[in-house]
Amino acid sequence: MFSVIYKLQHCQFHLSDSNELLIDAYLAVRDNVDELIELLSSYQNTLEEFERVRAWDRDDEYSKRSRTQKASRLIYLNKTCYNGLFRVNDKGEFNVPFGKYNSPTICDEANLRACSQALQGVQIEVLEFDQVLTRIGRDDFVYLDPPYEPISVTSSFNSYTTRKFDEVDQTRLFKFCQRLTSKRARFLLSNSSAAWLRLLYEKESKFTVGRVKARRSINSDGKGRGEINEILVRNYR
Ligand SMILES: C[S@@+](CC[C@H](N)C(=O)[O-])C[C@H]1O[C@@H](n2cnc3c(N)ncnc32)[C@H](O)[C@@H]1O
Structure with a gap:
């Protein structure tokens, strides 16, 4: 998708999905890539860290977290969970187990910056x-x-x-x-x-x-x- 957007820069693009978490992640990549990279660089690939970050959505304070914090959590869990799955339970809580990978790339800075560049001017909405x-x-x-x-x-x-x-x-x-x-x-x-x-x-x-x-x-x-x-x-x- 990003390479299509790059190649057709004269076109107007709209991206939408009903999943607010996913759309928030696209918005954070588009608008707050520096902060996102800083947050992603701070996470560790350990079971303790994974369980701590995964549990954010079981906490009442979760809704007060910023869009960029939520996006960093989504990307971190995607890189470190079992098989990169995205799955939530009936309460909307992320419930995929730890992936036990040796050294996943949690923060791919060059790729995030390239995606951010491609998303400039793209309309992104929950729909x-x-x-x-x-x-x-x-x-x-x-x-x-x-x-x-x-x-x-x-x-x-x-x-x-x-x-x-x-x-x-x-x-x-x-x-x-x-x-x-x-x-x-x-x-x-x-x-x-x-x-x-x-x-x-x-x-x-x-x-x-x-x-x-x-x-x-x-x-x-x-x-x-x-x-x-x-x-x-x-x-x-
Ligand atoms: C195969 S995934 C596509 C993922 C997406 N292309 C991405 O950027 O990661 C299917 C997507 O459909 C979305 N979806 C499910 N029901 C929907 C609906 N009723 N309207 C819009 N999107 C929906 C899900 O949230 C999920 O992100």
Whole structure:
């Protein structure tokens, strides 16, 4: 995504997601990269530190922490937790265990600065995907990267928020893609190759469904890691 933004600097970009933590992290990278780097440089890769930082969201004081502090926590946990997973429990508390990696790069300063540079001028907001519809017009391009529909019960791992993205949401997203098409906007959507979902998109004559192999290191089930089949759906040639 960042390299696309770099290459198309004449375009206006909007980024949105319903996960406030993720959006706060993008905003901190865009607006407070020096402070973010300083905070990230102070964390240790130890079980004690990991448990202390992970427990922030069990504390009443958490809501008073700054956006940059919350972003540093998210990045730190992502780099040091088991397999880089993001998962929360029913109370919205991050619950992935310590990853026990030898020397994870907790603070990749050059990369953070490059991402910050790329995000300058990008509009970044917490939004449900269907709230974006009224802002999209003819010739806009929309990339959709939703929670992947589980292929099997054991591969189900889409708890990015306390609310699961279920079959009703996937169907709502399919209808959203039809509305984008009516508005003459172009879209590209990635998802798993779950059979019912692939058939749903394949039966819409205005859509083209391609299959690709993608490398995935994020899966709670070790057998689900490595190369997996995904679909790429688009409404343009
Ligand atoms: C496969 S991840 C994509 C991650 C993202 N591209 C990133 O920058 O890390 C799926 C994303 O969909 C988001 N999501 C889930 N339900 C949503 C909804 N109803 N509207 C908008 N975003 C949603 C999740 O918060 C999660 O970040």
